[in-house]
Amino acid sequence: MKIAIIGVGQLGSRHLQALSRLNFSAEIEVVDSSEVSIKIAKKRFAELPRNPHILGVKYLSSIAELSKSLDFTIIATNADVRASIIRELIKFCNLKYVLLEKVLFQKHDEYVEFLEIFENRQISAWVNHPRRQYPFYRELRKWVSGSEKISYHIQGGAWGLGCNGLHFIDHLAFLTGVTELELDSDDLDSTIMTSKRAGFVEFSGTLRGRMGKNTFTFFCSKSVAPMIISIYADKINVVIDESSGWIRIASKEGGWIWHERTEPIVCLQSELTNRVIEDVMETGNCELPSYADSVKLHRPFINCLKSHLESMQGLDYVSCPIT
Known part of the structure; x- marks a missing residue:
């Protein structure tokens, strides 16, 4: 081939x-x-x-x-x-x-x-x-299966909300099976940053959204800080530091007592x-995800950031300069 x-x-x-x-x-x-x-x-x-x-x-x-x-x-x-x-x-x-x-x-x-x-x-x-291929997240999807709703949060700094935000929106879509996306950019910062990649921009502040009954909040400060993912479902709560492999889990079955464990989470692209x-x-x-499914998430994300960019800079943009 x-x-x-x-x-x-x-x-x-x-x-x-x-x-x-x-x-x-x-x-x-x-x-x-x-x-x-x-x-x-x-x-x-x-x-x-x-x-x-x-x-x-x-x-x-x-x-x-x-x-x-x-x-x-x-x-x-x-x-x-x-x-x-x-x-x-x-x-x-x-x-x-x-x-x-x-x-x-x-x-x-x-x-x-x-x-x-x-x-x-x-x-x-x-x-x-x-992330759909990571063994830990495939296990996590089984844990949250059947939940009426999930609350998904990211907190960190300089993690590239414009560049990487779609990875985490897709992550929630993977966990829930929902691709209907609504976004709220009201709390994104007014200052538009220059991306480390020439010719592109980046965003900071807070982006909120909803996917069916599921909600998410992405916070990205301008200064470098560890990124923590917190996921709250009906029967399990999970806090994750991907870079260190640190995981904190509490479940209804376990009486909501927190347990910690460490294991590799991120798989190399290679x-x-x-x-x-x-x-x-x-x-x-x-x-x-298929291209058709991913388009359902990409289009509202691109439109949301483009509208925020235009509002903050008082200009009309033909495209949304993120990558």
Whole structure:
């Protein structure tokens, strides 16, 4: 099979590393116009043990150089160019399965455009929200199953509300199965920050929302502070520090007595992408959300932050400059 990765910056190169773990034969094609990114990707791939299933890796500078038919394509570019990249891809290549990074797109209309394109061309697409693959969160979903409602909170600083907020909205969707999203940006800070990625912005303050009966609050201060996730359900309460693996749990069954434990929570991307591809090739599906489901969360999120940006700066924006 042929696998392509478009964009091998920090995250794209981790996708490439994951492909070294594939358990079936594959040819890999990597596209990036940056010689620096290609150099880093080559170095990171070479760090891993050789896998005889990998029949070869081609490093290319343009989409036009790709094979005409691709079995699985990973698009790990920034959000501002993703739409144009996909348009170019479908001109040169027949795509079967696609994995997209968030934030998907910056313009509202592009979400509709690619819903139609993927459907018309029979392209199956998923969005990379990897918490759905973490073993602890799959266990947690069983614990909260059947809850009438969940209250979900994040507290921390400089964790990238604009860049990463959708990961946690999807996390709540994963735990509850609900994709109806309402947002309240009234308590976001009036100051718009410059992102660490050039040309993009970031947000701080408090973002509130509702998904069916479930509610959430995301607080992000401007200064660096540990991020803590707190989840309250009918029969269990859980407090999580992902970075340290610290978990605090109290359940109705256990008399609401708090217990602490420590275990790895976060899985590296270099350990996950191969599982996605293997699942898709074996079953036609995977643990990640479909593009259609993810659009239901992306569009209100993009519109909410764009409206706040316009209100604070007194300008009209064609797109929401987050990635």
